[in-house]
Structures are given as C-alpha cells and as structure tokens.
Amino acid sequence: MIHINSKLDELNKRTTTAHELGHAVLHPDENTPMLSKSTIVSELKIEKEANYFATNLIIDKEKYFEECNYENARTYGLLNHYGLPEHFARYI
Ligand SMILES: [Zn+2]
Structure with missing residues (x-):
C-alpha cells in the first residue's frame, strides 16, 4: 500500500x-524506514x-528527444x- 500526502501538489504526488x-x-522485501536507521549505504542505493x-x-524520452536538439536544454x-x-538528471 502506498500512501501519498494529499497536501502535495499534483506534480509531487x-x-x-x-x-x-x-x-x-x-x-x-525491503523495509525502507528500517534501512534508513540501520545502513545509509543500502538506503542510498535503493533510493537511487x-x-x-x-x-x-x-518520462517518454523517445517522444521528447525527437522534439529537442540541444543536450542540456534536452x-x-x-x-x-x-x-x-x-x-533527477542523473537518472536520464
Ligand atoms: Zn524512497
């Protein structure tokens, strides 16, 4: 079950x-709240x-990249x- 804070704006939701x-x-099988207390390395890895x-x-990369030609702007x-x-640029 995933709970989302109703006070977040639509993009953050x-x-x-x-x-x-x-x-x-x-x-x-991971309990992320428990991981954050026990091992920061594991937490960082699963968060990434x-x-x-x-x-x-x-992101629909193929559709977007067809429309933009400059790397950083892209x-x-x-x-x-x-x-x-x-x-989040590191995940593209
Ligand atoms: Zn997380």
Missing part, C-alpha cells in the same frame, strides 16, 4: 507515487534505484516538462 511504485517493484525507476516511468527541459526535480 506523481513523482512520489512513481518513486514508491519503484520501491514496490524493485524492493518488495527508486528515483531511476520513477524517472523512466514518467535534459533540463525534459525534467521541467515532466515536473521532475533537476537532481
């Missing part, structure tokens, strides 16, 4: 939902994996277009 879905698919999953779930414009934070 979508990003959070995609991130948590990533945990559900990639880490079905969930962010990677969310980025690639939300990356940050892509993130902006889909309402993702700039630090």
Whole structure:
C-alpha cells in the first residue's frame, strides 16, 4: 500500500507515487524506514534505484528527444516538462 500526502501538489504526488511504485517493484522485501536507521549505504542505493525507476516511468524520452536538439536544454527541459526535480538528471 502506498500512501501519498494529499497536501502535495499534483506534480509531487506523481513523482512520489512513481518513486514508491519503484520501491514496490524493485524492493518488495525491503523495509525502507528500517534501512534508513540501520545502513545509509543500502538506503542510498535503493533510493537511487527508486528515483531511476520513477524517472523512466514518467518520462517518454523517445517522444521528447525527437522534439529537442540541444543536450542540456534536452535534459533540463525534459525534467521541467515532466515536473521532475533537476537532481533527477542523473537518472536520464
Ligand atoms: Zn524512497
């Protein structure tokens, strides 16, 4: 079960939902709150994996890249277009 804070704006709700879905698919046996207390390395790894999953779930790269020719503009414009934070650029 995934709970999303109803006070988040729509873009953050979508990003959070995609991130948590990533945990559900990639880490079905992990207890992320327990990991964060016990081992920061494992937490960072699974958080990166969930962010990677969310980025690639939300973004339709092929469609977007067909419409934009400049590398940086493509990356940050892509993130902006889909309402993702700039630090998600590493997952594209
Ligand atoms: Zn997470």
